[in-house]
Amino acid sequence: MSDCIIGLTGGIAAGKSELSRRFEALGVTVADADIAARAVVAPGSEGLARIAARFGPGILLADGQLDRAALRQRIFASAQERQALEAITHPAIRQLLRQTCEQADGPYAIAAIPLLAEAGGRQQYPWLDRVLVVDVPVAVQHARLMQRDGITAELAERMIAAQASREARLALADDVVVNDGDPAQLQAHVERLDRCYRELAARR
Template sequence: MAHYFIGLTGGIASGKSALEKAFAAHGVTVADADLIAREVVEPGQPALAAVVAHFGAGVLQADGRLDRAALRARVFDDDDERRVLEDLLHPAIRARMMAVCRNAPGPYAIAMIPLLTEGGGRTAYPWLDRILVVDAPPAVQMTRLMQRDSIDDSLAGKMMAAQATRAQRLALADDIVVNAGDVAHLQRAADELHARYLALANAARVP
């Protein structure tokens, strides 16, 4: 079971998924907050019941599953409602992520948390030993986001502005990988960090 934990984060379209794959290629378990966020709102889960209790049955599809588009429309321009949703979901997501990481094989595991900075940083995730930030120039993020989601620069700008600033993310970082589009560089960075994290995890192992 893993005993050393890395938080992986970065801005939208910064290359988090590509770096996640590079670590996974080394056999490292990555607990993905986005995937876990879907798991905790499956039918029958307490978090889904809590969401419906607050937002109403209108956020459900006919089959009883969460209607993400309807919920997104409810909270996108309403900061108070978005905070309510976060308060309902984040504790369940954090608990599940920690369980996945602690039960991972190998000496260390990675928790990929796109909104780590916005979600409370180290205070919300005190069990993280280090934080790795994937950084990309804002212009590169904008271009990737527009291409990835087939959106214009106005919407892309709003999506980026809704997140923490680049400076706020970097202030949390123990390690930084700059991803300006060179896949080979990203792979080399993952290889080097994997070796470093193995060494740190082995040094931290309790005799």
């Protein structure tokens, strides 16, 4: 059972996945909100049953899986529909993340929450003991997105603009890792934070 839960967040193409991998290599459990989001709408789940009840059986594919494309069309066409979906899925995602972290082996665990700032921050996640933000300048985000996804500068700009601002994320931070350069430097940051979080858990 872990005694301490760290929230990990950052903007698109900031390096959250890379940071998560490096913590996992040190034996730390990382509960990923994106994986939790898929789990809470898996066939047979209460979340999927509630979505079908709210949006109609047409939101399911023939094999009982969620028709993500159909749902996406519905929620992007209406803020009300999007809010209805979030009211079903967000509490379930938060509960699963917390449960996974609390049951993890090791003194602390990490909840990787890409949209922490957009999802209500600490108000919605009061069980986070600290928040770690992986931060990069917007220009670096922009260049990485274009290279990684093979997209235009305009689309990269729109994707960044659709998220919370860099300032809003940094306002949540207890710890910040600037990931704009040398991978070796990134490893040093992770090892330093790992020591700090183990000490923090030991004092609890």
